[in-house]
Structures are given as structure tokens and as C-alpha cells.
Amino acid sequence: MDVHLIDGTYELFRHFFAVPAASDAAGQEIGAVRGVLTSVLTMIERGATHMGVATDHVVGSFRNDLYPGYKTSEAVPPELLSQFPILEDALEAMGVVVWPMVYYEADDALASAAEKAAQDDHVGQVFICTPDKDLGQCVTGTRVVQLDRMRNLVRDEVGVLAKFGVKPQSIPDYLAVVGDSADGFPGLPGWGTKSAALTLSQYPHLEDIPKDWRAWHPSIRKARLLSESLLNGWNDALLFRTLATLRTDVPVFDSVEDLRWKGPRPNFAEHCELMQSAVLFDRVTSATPKKSII
Numbered sequence: 001m002d003v004h005l006i007d008g009t010y011e012l013f014r015h016f017f018a019v020p021a022a023s024d025a026a027g028q029e030i031g032a033v034r035g036v037l038t039s040v041l042t043m044i045e046r047g048a049t050h051m052g053v054a055t056d057h058v059v060g061s062f063r064n065d066l067y068p069g070y071k072t073s074e075a076v077p078p079e080l081l082s083q084f085p086i087l088e089d090a091l092e093a094m095g096v097v098v099w100p101m102v103y104y105e106a107d108d109a110l111a112s113a114a115e116k117a118a119q120d121d122h123v124g125q126v127f128i129c130t131p132d133k134d135l136g137q138c139v140t141g142t143r144v145v146q147l148d149r150m151r152n153l154v155r156d157e158v159g160v161l162a163k164f165g166v167k168p169q170s171i172p173d174y175l176a177v178v179g180d181s182a183d184g185f186p187g188l189p190g191w192g193t194k195s196a197a198l199t200l201s202q203y204p205h206l207e208d209i210p211k212d213w214r215a216w217h218p219s220i221r222k223a224r225l226l227s228e229s230l231l232n233g234w235n236d237a238l239l240f241r242t243l244a245t246l247r248t249d250v251p252v253f254d255s256v257e258d259l260r261w262k263g264p265r266p267n268f269a270e271h272c273e274l275m276q277s278a279v280l281f282d283r284v285t286s287a288t289p290k291k292s293i294i
Helices: 008-016 031-045 083-093 106-118 133-138 157-164 168-178 193-202 223-232 234-244 268-275 278-286
Strands: 003-007 050-056 097-101 126-129 144-148 153-155
Touching: 003 008, 003 031, 003 106, 008 031, 008 050, 008 083, 031 050, 031 083, 031 278, 050 083, 050 106, 083 097, 083 268, 097 106, 106 126, 106 133, 106 144, 133 144, 133 157, 133 168, 144 157, 153 157, 157 168, 168 193, 168 234, 223 234, 268 278
Parallel strands: 003 050, 003 126, 050 097, 126 144
Antiparallel strands: 144 153
8 A cells, every 4th residue: 555645734735826716605715625535536546545634723833933034824825724624624524634743743643653654564655645745855766756736747766866966865955055045044055956965965864964075076066165164154054954854753643544534424425515526426426435455
């Protein structure tokens, strides 16, 4: 069996900007919710058996306490923000495991679930369903991979190296110096994607980089400039790496079998009625849960 771990926050954002607006019977905007539910259902119809969806129930986390500039919900449209709890409730009613994050982020839940699922010998592959570069650090060989469902692209460890020029374990260090505008931290002056890839391909972690720029590998251009930037911004670099490093200790599930889709709950009909989506109800109730092969 394979395990599919879905970035619900990414999916909700993606559908919010891709599908027409729609209101439920109470006048609440639910266009993105219906889009995500349909997308998850399509995965089930195509054979997905074990899945979990992580969401940012609150767009904020412990990282905001570490760095004031870290991302918040301030720039998120209210019509989008209001759909998070609706999506979480609807997915649970559909019978899908949901991890609504408050102290941690959705990415932390995905990282934790990926690591735990990979420890189960019954699992063939773990698919982390998001193109988010942060999750690249979780990729392991061909066993734990990223799946960009929009582009139908699977990125394994070789793919991460081809994309970023560094191996998965160096992704937090890479983001620390390059920065991540989506998460709200700037990186270090003078460091770009090419210089970061060249440096971290030789020295996988910040601590591995020689203090004396003259000892750097000759292939790294601007070594002196980069070295000075790193030395001057050392504390910032360590902080940014902490922000970019995903936690793998989030409580997610006890057994992979907890992720098996067994069909909708009785209250799913109420959700579909409120969303005025009889088609979704018919498709979900017609889907047949796959029998266990364990």
C-alpha cells in the first residue's frame, strides 16, 4: 500500500484562486472547499487508500515567537481564511483523517506523518502531495517522495538534487541563506540559489563551511563575499534554518491503518446539503473503500 499525505493549506489556496466563488445555503463562501473535497475524492477514486490531510487551522505557529517577521494571516483574504474550519469539518465527515495545526504548521504534520509512515514495512511509497520546497527535506530515496499533482510530477531524492542543487538534508541550510519569501524570512545578503547550491553541495550544513574563505572549494565563486556575509549573519542564518526545519514529533497517528479511508460518516449528507452539492454526495457514497491487504 501507498500513503498519500496532502497539504490542505496549499490545496485550499490553490482552489480559492482557481475555481469560481460559490456560497452555501447560509451564504458562506465555500467554492475552494468544494474544490478540495472533489480533488481528494478523485484521488480515492483513482486508488488512494491511506491518506491524511494537514491544514493550518491558525495561520501562525511557534515560529512566530522565534521570528516576528514570520508569516501570519494578515494578507490572507477573509473569504479564504473562513474556509479552513469548514474544510476540516467536511473532510472529517467524508471519512478522511485531518490534522488541523495550531501550535505547529501543516508542513510539520506532513513531515511527522511521512517519517512515521516510512517506518512501516507494509508501506510501499509515501507521497507528500505538495510542490512546497520546504517538504523537499523529507524526501528519502524513492521511498518518501513529493507529488506535485498539478504537474503530475514526482520528485524523489535525485529530483530534489536536480531541482535545488543540494540533497534533501541540506534544504533547511539552503533556505536559511537564500531566504523564503513565502514564510517571511530574507536569507543572507549576497546569497542566491546558485551560490547556495554550489556551496552546500560541497558542505552540506552551515557548520561544515570553512570559516576561512580561502579554504573553500575552488568552484565556488564570490567565496570571500559569501564567507563575510555568513560570518556577519551567522546568528540569523541559524535562526532562519530553525524556521525552515520541519518538526517530526507532531502527534499524527498510531498506526498507518488509521489512515485507511473507510467511507463517509453519517453526517456527510448534512455537509453536502449545506454546500448544495448533491453530485459530491453521490460520488463519495458510490466510491468503494479498498479492502486491506495487510
